Amino acid sequence: MKKTRREFLRTAGLVSALTLIGSETALASEGVVANPNAVGMLYDSTLCVGCKACVTSCKRVNDMDAAPAPFDNDRIWDAPSDLDWRTRNIIKLHKEEDGTFAYVKRQCMHCVKPACVSACPVAAMQHDERGIVVYDKNICIGCRYCQVACPFTIPKFEWPEALPKIVKCDLCKHTNLKQKGLPACCETCPTQAVIFGKRTDLLTEAKRRINLHPEKYENAVYGEKEIGGTNVLYLAPANIEFEDLGLPTLPEESFAAASEKVQHTIYKGFIAPVALYGFLALVALKNKNRLKDNHQADKHEEKEGE
Amino acid sequence: MSHHDEFSVHKEKIFTPAFFALLSLTLVGFYFIAVRFIYGIGAVANLSDGYPWGLWIVYDVATGTALACGGYAMAIIIYIMNNWHYHPLIRSAMLTSLFGYGLAGFSVMVDLGRYWNSYNFFIMDRWQTNSVMFEVALCVMLYNIVLAIEVSPAILERLVHSDRERFAKAKRFARWIYPKLDKVLIFFVVLGITLPSMHQSSLGSMLIIAGTKLSPIWHTWLLPLLFLINCIYIGYSMVIFEATLSSMAFKRPQETEQIAGLSKVIPWLTALWLGVRFIDLYTRGYLGEAFSGSFLSWMFIAEVTFICLGAHILMWPKFRTSPRMTFLAALMLALGGAWYRFNVYLIGYNPGDQWTYFPALPEFMITVGLISFEILGYVVLVKLFPFMPKVHDSSASSH
Helix, strand or coil: EEEEEEEHHHHHHHHHHHHHHHHHHHHHCCCCCCCCCEEEEEECCCCCCCCCCCHHHHHCCCCCCEEEEECCCCCCCCCCCCCEEEEEEEEEEEEECCCCCCEECCCCCCEEECCCHHHHEEEEEEEEECEEEEEEECCCCCCCHHHHHHCCCCCCCCCCCCHHHHHHHHCCCCCCHHHHCCCHHHHHHHCEEEEEEEEEHHHHHHHHHHHCCCCCCCCEEEECHHHCCCCCCEEEEECCCCCCCCCCCCCCCCCCHHHHHHHHHHHHHHHHHHHHHHHHHHHHHHHHHHHHHHHHHHHHHHHHHH | CCCCCCEEECCCCCCHHHHHHHHHHHHHHHHHHHHHEEEEHHCCCCCCCCCCCCCHHHHHHHHHHCCCCHHHHHHHHHHHCCCHHHHHHHHHHHHHHHHHHHHHHHHHHHHHCCCCHHHHHHHHHHCCCCCCCHHHHHHHHHHHHHHHHHHHHHHHHHHHCCCCCHHHHHHHHHHHHHHHHHHHHHHHHHHHHHHHHHHHHHHHHHHHHHHEEEEECCCCHHHHHHHHHHHHHHHHHHHHCCCCCCCCCCCCCCHHHHHHHHHHHHHHHHHHHHHHHHHHHHHCHHHHHHHHCCHHHHHHHHHHHHHHHHHHHHCCCCHHHHHHHHHHHHHHHHHHHHHHHHHHHHHCCCCCCCCCCCCCCHHHHHHHHHHHHHHHHHHHHHHCCCCCCCCCHHHHCCC
16 A cells, blocks of 8 residues: 555656646636727717617617517507517616616627626527627527526526527627627617617727716716627716616626636646546556455465465 | 455345335426427526526536535545455445436436537537536436446346356346446446546636636635535545444444554545635635625625534544444535535526525426436435445444
8 A cells, every 4th residue: 555655656747747737838818809890889878878779779780579568468558667588678777866867778788708708508698700790599508508607697588488499699700790780779769878880989989988078978988898708898977876777797708718717727628638648547457456356365365374 | 356255135025115205206307308399497496597507517516416416525535545355345336326426417407408419418519528518418428328337237247147048148248248337347347436526626617717607605616626526525524424334234244354444544635625625715804704694695605614524523433333323423524515516506696686596386396396306316326236335244333
């Protein structure tokens, strides 16, 4: 037993060293990579009048069901109170104690480093060359890990369906964006509260507005850096926190990148599992052979004893 | 590695009252599973967009597989730490593991929303290797196969040593394959140690991406290490639990010696786990939060207390040889260890105040039904095939 322990420790040390070296050199940069071609939206809460035309046009373009109010059993009227499997885009109202209020548009943030894309085991969530995060129901297995991963809890699931799918904003990639060059919400908005464009341009525009009217805005662009940045950017009215609008306070660190880093450190090139297997196999075989030798020695002794 | 003299069939009646009780619960569970497939997940579960994972994933998969880590833990102590003293326990441990992991796999198939697309796991083009869940899924599937192979010698042995004429073809096949399997089994045993090391730690890694939705009391990049150590001490605890229960239920002598040995190992593992846990909390600056008196801090204290209590009991030599005390300790350790996993996956997970979750009754009955099915399968198989350690007069222990 003593010999085995020494050998065990020696081999363990060697294998660990090899694995570390192997994984160090193989560490890819899973970090957040800026995409110069990224497109997105800029939502300026100070311009939004809460008409909800964007909610209607989104449903029309994407052929979605009405989300009835609790008293409306006939489902005559689409009155969603939150995003769900029937509602990809919604306007919410935030009221402060002193009577001031602000609207906020909620939909998929099309993150620069989307957690849903990182989490999906079968690549049903993908982001394309323009940074648009799209869902493919033909691949999706419905595991709902994307829901766990998204810091904004955006992907919604068709809970009442026997054959459910995930639902979320896809920037009208296959519909309005393809046919008319911009998402339906941006096309419809009467006050241009939400506009479409390249992320770099939108960020510049957002900062321009803050500089031009610093008394009108919170001095920050939400989505510039949060969890590595999002392609949908937000401007809030002065003295109203983004958190009050329902936009969660998030660190600059991307958790998707962190998760990938941990996974790659352990498994890159599959070196560690193979090394572990090899090491364990050597030890187990040696132990098994020693056991066989002991058994044969015992039998031998028994025979001699007779 | 023929172990004809080491294991025996537990020759008792199969159709006992317990059998029928378990069968009833199983049938209720399967009824609700049918409802799930006909009417959708929303018809049986209280899951929501805020809480997409509930009892089935948190218990059946994340916790249940840890409770099924007996086979893994025993394989390490026998084949790697070279302690063949424990070998009599290996088959029943492997069978428990097979059913535990089978339960997890079955639960996943019930939980998946678009289950008909699950063949995508076998198409390399679709492999999204950055996903922690991808690795867990493949690893668990493979491990289920390995467990089936590891359990097969017991099944084959009954066919091999049978004198009767029935099932002649099967017996001929069994006699042909048994010696071949015997030669290569060790390679599957080693795979059965490698694979759980991978997916049990990754079950922890899975929640790293949840980020700020998981309370900082639990969210750490050390989740994989904590989940790995956790599954090993839970594994040994479950071996003690299952061995004690089997001896009682089947009126066989307790495996006091082996249990005492395992009891000696466990406190070292829990000490390591607690060390990592506390040092991690301290370096991240959340030790204060963990003892702040909030609801979550009480959940933390619960998980740690049960683990400490269980380990503490096993530190006394007198208690290590007492079936009652070791059983109690094993129960506490399994409870504390499971509480930890529940904390990470569910209790410490907060998607926002507009969502709450508590399992619905049909949801709960599906889990109960699957667990009953698991126990039923175990009890029937140990009565048909040589899984239980053979009762030798020399090692019979007094209570």
